[in-house]
Amino acid sequence: MLWKCSVCGYIYEGDAAPEKCPKCAVPEHKFSNLSEEAANKITDSTRTNDIHMELIKLAARMKRLAEEGMEINLDSTCYVTFKKAQEEAGIIKQRSKSEIADHAGKGKW
Ligand SMILES: [Zn+2]
Structure with missing residues (x-):
């Protein structure tokens, strides 16, 4: 699954969103799960x-x-x-x- 940081746009790959964004350090709730279509586009x-x-x-x-x-x-x-x-x-x-x-x-x- 792909997760996107709503603050900086960082894309994270994993079963769950990271505890904090590796790029801008915001907490996990700022991440949203990308749809299959959006993930395929990436x-x-x-x-x-x-x-x-x-x-x-x-x-x-x-x-x-x-x-x-x-x-x-x-x-x-x-x-x-x-x-x-x-x-x-x-x-x-x-x-x-x-x-x-x-x-x-x-x-x-
Ligand atoms: Zn971020």
């Missing part, structure tokens, strides 16, 4: 954020590979291909980062 957004984090890591790896290819610089068409991959990796990374920031702003986890 599970889905946690997974979605994890996927964004994984894409960011992959994009960072793609960027490093592209840069290695640019350094080797075998020929000009390879260089251009790697340069594009480097730029596109940067776009993928920023796009996922802004999605995560957007979720945090809307109170999704």
Whole structure:
């Protein structure tokens, strides 16, 4: 079961609400039990954020590979291909980062 602190929004997972909020220290009666629908939404957004984090890591790896290819610089068409991959990796990374920031702003986890 998921419990939400009505003061700070902290989400607690357990059979019962915690004695006090680990974030803002208010007592247990300030927690409410989340509906199954709300709990599922939190599970889905946690997974979605994890996927964004994984894409960011992959994009960072793609960027490093592209840069290695640019350094080797075998020929000009390879260089251009790697340069594009480097730029596109940067776009993928920023796009996922802004999605995560957007979720945090809307109170999704
Ligand atoms: Zn709290």
